[in-house]
Amino acid sequence: MGRWLIASAWPYINYMPHLGTMIGSILSADVVARYLRMKGEEVLFVSGSDEHGTPIEVEAVKKGIAPKRLTDENHAKVKELFKEWGISFDNYTRTENEVHKKFVQEFYMELYRRGFVFTKDVTLPYCPKCRRFLPDRFVTGTCPYCGYPEARGDQCDKCGRLLEPSMLKDPKCTICGTKPIWRQSKHWFFDLPKLSDDLRRYIERNKNLPENARNMSLRMLEEGLKPRSLTRDNKWGIPAPFPGAEGKTIYVWMEAVLGYLSATIEYFLNKGDPKGWEKFWLDPSTRSVFFIAKDNIPFHTIIFPALLMASGRGYVLPWRVDSVEYLTFEGQKFSKSRRIGVWIDEALKFLPADYWRFALISMRPETKDSNFTWDVFISTVNSILNDTIGNFVHRTLKLVERHFDSKIPSPGSLSQEDMALLDGVRCLFLEASGLLDSFKLKDALNKIVEIARLGNKYLNETAPWDLVKKDKTRAATVLYVALRIVKALSIALAPIIPFSADKMWHMLGYDDSVHDHRWFEALEDLPIGQRIQKPSPLFKKISRKDIESIKGSTESRLVDMRDFGKLELKVGKVISAERISGSDRLLKLTVDIGDNTYKTVVAGIGRDYDPERLVGRKVIVLTNIRPKVIAGVSSEAMILAACHGEQLSLLTVDRDIPEGARVR
Numbered sequence: 001m002g003r004w005l006i007a008s009a010w011p012y013i014n015y016m017p018h019l020g021t022m023i024g025s026i027l028s029a030d031v032v033a034r035y036l037r038m039k040g041e042e043v044l045f046v047s048g049s050d051e052h053g054t055p056i057e058v059e060a061v062k063k064g065i066a067p068k069r070l071t072d073e074n075h076a077k078v079k080e081l082f083k084e085w086g087i088s089f090d091n092y093t094r095t096e097n098e099v100h101k102k103f104v105q106e107f108y109m110e111l112y113r114r115g116f117v118f119t120k121d122v123t124l125p126y127c128p129k130c131r132r133f134l135p136d137r138f139v140t141g142t143c144p145y146c147g148y149p150e151a152r153g154d155q156c157d158k159c160g161r162l163l164e165p166s167m168l169k170d171p172k173c174t175i176c177g178t179k180p181i182w183r184q185s186k187h188w189f190f191d192l193p194k195l196s197d198d199l200r201r202y203i204e205r206n207k208n209l210p211e212n213a214r215n216m217s218l219r220m221l222e223e224g225l226k227p228r229s230l231t232r233d234n235k236w237g238i239p240a241p242f243p244g245a246e247g248k249t250i251y252v253w254m255e256a257v258l259g260y261l262s263a264t265i266e267y268f269l270n271k272g273d274p275k276g277w278e279k280f281w282l283d284p285s286t287r288s289v290f291f292i293a294k295d296n297i298p299f300h301t302i303i304f305p306a307l308l309m310a311s312g313r314g315y316v317l318p319w320r321v322d323s324v325e326y327l328t329f330e331g332q333k334f335s336k337s338r339r340i341g342v343w344i345d346e347a348l349k350f351l352p353a354d355y356w357r358f359a360l361i362s363m364r365p366e367t368k369d370s371n372f373t374w375d376v377f378i379s380t381v382n383s384i385l386n387d388t389i390g391n392f393v394h395r396t397l398k399l400v401e402r403h404f405d406s407k408i409p410s411p412g413s414l415s416q417e418d419m420a421l422l423d424g425v426r427c428l429f430l431e432a433s434g435l436l437d438s439f440k441l442k443d444a445l446n447k448i449v450e451i452a453r454l455g456n457k458y459l460n461e462t463a464p465w466d467l468v469k470k471d472k473t474r475a476a477t478v479l480y481v482a483l484r485i486v487k488a489l490s491i492a493l494a495p496i497i498p499f500s501a502d503k504m505w506h507m508l509g510y511d512d513s514v515h516d517h518r519w520f521e522a523l524e525d526l527p528i529g530q531r532i533q534k535p536s537p538l539f540k541k542i543s544r545k546d547i548e549s550i551k552g553s554t555e556s557r558l559v560d561m562r563d564f565g566k567l568e569l570k571v572g573k574v575i576s577a578e579r580i581s582g583s584d585r586l587l588k589l590t591v592d593i594g595d596n597t598y599k600t601v602v603a604g605i606g607r608d609y610d611p612e613r614l615v616g617r618k619v620i621v622l623t624n625i626r627p628k629v630i631a632g633v634s635s636e637a638m639i640l641a642a643c644h645g646e647q648l649s650l651l652t653v654d655r656d657i658p659e660g661a662r663v664r
């Protein structure tokens, strides 16, 4: 038996994770953790919400709330969603937990005492109006590479290049828009180059790094490592513990990565075993595996090991960094702002977690980028999950229910053919195990699907539904063999589709959970005479239409042209306008929309337009909406305006067009 620390990259929780994050780290880690547990290994699976840093601080400042209010909410939501996705964390924690904060501060003080931390004065943008330094995305400006005007101080969203605040043209404070001044600020740095030789040795000797991680790391060493900044002038974060560093926090990247350790410590503290963590981090026989996307490689193969080395505590270095390539979505990068992708909360509104888990593992980008398309998703669910696996299980159980009184039949002697089949199943199962052992989850899943294919082929060739009429003993044997395959599938699929695998297990008549059973029981006999449960289909097919409803709400806001035609937009002329008493925002307008038709409109434009100046103006009106009572007045139409931040501008026509003209 071995000991494993399974870790998935900590999701940054300014928003929900999307499917790319799931397959890149969390879901892959879960499959491996579940597999190893079933093999009887000692496993600890940890992760947590990464909640400090500028993106969240900026959002909170803009909303006028404390950052922790934002992260409290998101952390609770994400934690619940991971449960619904069947992610079997032993500890899913957060960087605001006290154990983590204390650990980080003590850890860096130790590095400071050991001479791995030095200070340097740096010139940074400072907002005289907000009276604060502007780290990372607190400053915005024009990208020097691509000219994008909203580039952030740390990165350009348009061209993806990493930036320094000083590289931005026309920089401005993200919060108030003021032009920053440049000020000196003292900062603390981690002396990474000091560890270059040790790191090179570690990477060259580590046979478990995937090729992309090894190559990228060696290239970085080749180019020469640079000191990494450890502190920020942020308020939201873990206070920097160094003497003279009051008011500064630890840079979020350098802090969250230590969460793997603190989450282990916290797990054992909660269990009342304060020294329990040591075997996972100090005993060199522990194998630690980190599931990350490839953009995270340097932090896990260079910076994290370097921090562990510098501490002098003899921490176990990462045994494997499992860095998948990217999953794109219909050929594009997942993007929150552009609404490209599916997020983990939306996904579950349409289909249970197992559908997504199965499809994502089957398209896991193990050796090259892979592309999520709805076509592939539909065919994976329909022809593999439903037709190949679901139907085989259902057919078998139905026959047992109908012809053998819902009891696992006692087989006659197995034929040559039966033996060959069970041998084939055994081979595929062992191949799948070997592939899981080498973290090839997608290939392992393919082998497991092959098992179901063998089962279907066997049923088709033996036709037990005919056999029962002619040779009931032979039919019993055939169904017994088929049930053995159902059992093998239930165990083999347990790490991948934990909910459905458990359902299969219960349908076989077991009353405990498949997850409490051992991996190699998949190849064992069945309890003859055991009563099976009433079979019901495990999966359902999905149609284009189901997908349209997902797409409509997530992937894009595209509407059909016919839908636009449903909106009746007309040119209107304002006949009268007055303020609605008690509101500085609402105006009551009467609008002529042609054909002697007048509409009363309540519009929230009172802060931008004086009522007197509106009379006689042409506006664009949405005329076919259901009336709605606003501030006691029935509003029968809407007028269109463009909004930019606080600014508002009414739409109009730029030629003399009569009221009543249709807008197309």
Ligand SMILES: [Zn+2]
Pocket (backbone or CB within 6 Å): 127, 128, 129, 130, 131, 173, 174, 175, 176, 177, 178
């Ligand atoms: Zn400012």
Ligand SMILES: [Zn+2]
Pocket (backbone or CB within 6 Å): 143, 144, 145, 146, 147, 148, 151, 156, 157, 158, 159, 160, 161
């Ligand atoms: Zn750019």
